[in-house]
Amino acid sequence: xxxxxxxxxxxxxxEIDDIKKLREVGIVGVLSGTLPKAPQQNVFSGVPxxxxxxxxxxLIDNGHAKLIDSKAYHKMLMEGSTPQQINEGNKxxxxxxxNSHYVITPNTSPNKLDLDMNxxxxxxxxxxxxxxxxxxxxAKKYNAFSKLRSMGHYLMPGLRFGGTFVxxxxxPLRFHSHLIVKCVKPDEEVNLxxxxxxxxxxxxxxxxxxLVSEEPTRDDSIDAxxxxxxxxx
Numbered sequence: 001x002x003x004x005x006x007x008x009x010x011x012x013x014x015e016i017d018d019i020k021k022l023r024e025v026g027i028v029g030v031l032s033g034t035l036p037k038a039p040q041q042n043v044f045s046g047v048p049x050x051x052x053x054x055x056x057x058x059l060i061d062n063g064h065a066k067l068i069d070s071k072a073y074h075k076m077l078m079e080g081s082t083p084q085q086i087n088e089g090n091k092x093x094x095x096x097x098x099n100s101h102y103v104i105t106p107n108t109s110p111n112k113l114d115l116d117m118n119x120x121x122x123x124x125x126x127x128x129x130x131x132x133x134x135x136x137x138x139a140k141k142y143n144a145f146s147k148l149r150s151m152g153h154y155l156m157p158g159l160r161f162g163g164t165f166v167x168x169x170x171x172p173l174r175f176h177s178h179l180i181v182k183c184v185k186p187d188e189e190v191n192l193x194x195x196x197x198x199x200x201x202x203x204x205x206x207x208x209x210x211l212v213s214e215e216p217t218r219d220d221s222i223d224a225x226x227x228x229x230x231x232x233x
Contacts, residue, residue: 005070009130012048054145067122141183144212186213203229
């Protein structure tokens with residue numbers, strides 16, 4: 001079970017082991033932190049890993065993870081620490097690099113190791129209530145995300161390509177994306193200009209443009225139509 005720390009209305013993962021576990025179940029997220037040795041660039045990012053609302057809900061619905069109230073959990077840890085331990089930690093931090101060869105051994109008593117994380121669990125409904133705005137097509141987009149993920153697709157945000165998601169056939173560290181996925185309503189009219197520009201853009205970056213909508217006659221089903229620009233690129 002992976003515990004997802006909820007900070008405000010966002011899920012931010014700082015533990016490398018948890019990030020590895022997420023990739024094992026097909027959830028990639030987006031690194032949103034700076035690198036300590038190169039803080040003034042934004043080409044390469046580091047922890048924390050931020051998860052989208054679709055990724056969080058998919059993890060919960062499929063039993064891979066639980067949401068944890070990070071503020072309440074860390075407040076409990078602080079209250080469980082003695083003033084002496086807090087002062088020692090502050091002294092080392094204020095001392096700076098000159099005393100970097102000193103370390104503080106954490107308290108490994110059973111009452112620290114056997115903390116019940118479940119007591120800080122945040123429900124799915126409470127998580128949704130913390131979100132400032134949910135798009136009117138949110139449920140349809142999540143249904144599409146869930147269906148594509150169940151088919152083995154790795155999904156990342158597709159805004160830079162004009163889509164809802166970008167789909168990879170495997171881990172994005174090993175594969176290039178093949179599909180630009182755009183979620184539409186079942187009865188939505190697609191402008192011909194959008195159809196042409198979407199198809200040309202996708203073909204130019206060696207992908208297929210896929211329109212995905214719910215199938216109203218079948219529960220939890222989707223219809224998908226791929227568009228490629230022949231003889232181009």
